[in-house]
Amino acid sequence: MSLTDKQIERYSRHIILEQVGGTGQEKLLASKVLIIGAGGLGAPAGLYLAAAGVGTIGIVDGDNVDLSNLQRQIIHHTADVGAEKIRSAEAKMLAINPETRVKTYKQWAKADNIREIIRDYDFVIDGTDNFAAKFLVNDACFFEKVPFSHAGILRFDGQLITVLPGETTCYRCVFDGPPPANAVASCSQAGVLGVLAGVIGSLQATEAIKYLLGLGDLLTGTLLTYNALSMDFRKVCLNRNPQCPLCGENPKITELRDEEQVVCDLDNCEC
Amino acid sequence: MNLVVNGRNTDITDTLTISELLTKEDVKMPQMVSVELNGQILKRSEFETTKLKGDDKVEFLYYMGGGTCL
Numbered sequence: 001m002s003l004t005d006k007q008i009e010r011y012s013r014h015i016i017l018e019q020v021g022g023t024g025q026e027k028l029l030a031s032k033v034l035i036i037g038a039g040g041l042g043a044p045a046g047l048y049l050a051a052a053g054v055g056t057i058g059i060v061d062g063d064n065v066d067l068s069n070l071q072r073q074i075i076h077h078t079a080d081v082g083a084e085k086i087r088s089a090e091a092k093m094l095a096i097n098p099e100t101r102v103k104t105y106k107q108w109a110k111a112d113n114i115r116e117i118i119r120d121y122d123f124v125i126d127g128t129d130n131f132a133a134k135f136l137v138n139d140a141c142f143f144e145k146v147p148f149s150h151a152g153i154l155r156f157d158g159q160l161i162t163v164l165p166g167e168t169t170c171y172r173c174v175f176d177g178p179p180p181a182n183a184v185a186s187c188s189q190a191g192v193l194g195v196l197a198g199v200i201g202s203l204q205a206t207e208a209i210k211y212l213l214g215l216g217d218l219l220t221g222t223l224l225t226y227n228a229l230s231m232d233f234r235k236v237c238l239n240r241n242p243q244c245p246l247c248g249e250n251p252k253i254t255e256l257r258d259e260e261q262v263v264c265d266l267d268n269c270e271c
Numbered sequence: 272m273n274l275v276v277n278g279r280n281t282d283i284t285d286t287l288t289i290s291e292l293l294t295k296e297d298v299k300m301p302q303m304v305s306v307e308l309n310g311q312i313l314k315r316s317e318f319e320t321t322k323l324k325g326d327d328k329v330e331f332l333y334y335m336g337g338g339t340c341l
Contacts, residue, residue, distance in 0.1 A: 131334065236277075238312075239310050
C-alpha cells in the first residue's frame, strides 16, 4: 500500500514524526480497532482513531442517544437524541475521515456474541459502563488473545490499564469479580465530570495507537489513575496475580460467561 | 511507623490490620476496594488478619464503572 497525495497531506503531522513516518501511517490504515460502548469513553476514542487514520473501526452498542448523554458523549450531538448510538457515532467518524471503514454492531456485548466480534480486531477499547460488561470484555479478550485498554470513570476520578492477555496483569488479577450489589455507584447515581470521559477516552486511544505502531511504553502492569480536582496522575504498578481466577496458575474461569449485572437499588443503596 | 498509602506517607502509631487501615483512612465502602500490599493483591479474607509493618506500601484500588453511563 502506498499513500496517495491526499493521504500524505491529511496525515502529514503524523508522517513528519520520526517514530511514525509513512510506514507507521500505513500500519494505522491497515489496522482494526473495536470500541465497545459508544459512550463517554468511546466517543473521544472513536473520533481520534478515525482522525488518526485507523483503517477499520468497529463499534458495539445497543443503546440510543439520550439528552443526558450529551454532557460528555461528544460523538453524539443534540440532533441525534433518539437515534441509535452506533449510527450517530458512525456518521461523526465518517465526517471526520471518510476513508475510515466503520463496522457497526447494534447489540449489547454478551458471552454468546462478543468473542466472534473481537477476534477480527487488533486492539479493543473497553468503553462499557457496567461491571458485568467490563469483566466480559476482559475475559473475552483473554480467550481470544486480543490486547485491550480497560478504563473506568466516576465523579472526578478515572483510571485505565492496558492488558496483553496472558502476558500482563488483567482486570481479574486486581478485582476477581464484580462488586456486591448495592455498593455500586453508577455514573447516573453518582455523577461524573463530563470532560473526564474526554481525558480518559483519549488516553485509551493513545494506547491503541502506540500498540498498533509498537511505540513507547504501554500501560501494561500499570494502572494510571487521575483525579481532576487535584490534577494528580499516578501510576500504580500492578503485578500479575498467581491466584487470578482467569490468567493465574489454577484458573477457575475456563469459558466465557455473563456475570450477573450488578444494579444499584436506589432505596437500599449505600453509595 | 511510616506507611505509604496510595503514594502518600502516613504515620501510624499502632500496628494496624488492613481492615483497620481502611477504617482509619475513612474508606466508606471497603467492599469497593481491592488492596495491594507491597506489590501483591490480597484476598478479601486476608484484610482482617494481615498486619502492617513499617515502610509497607499499600494501594487501595477502587472499582470504577462508568464510561457510557446509562
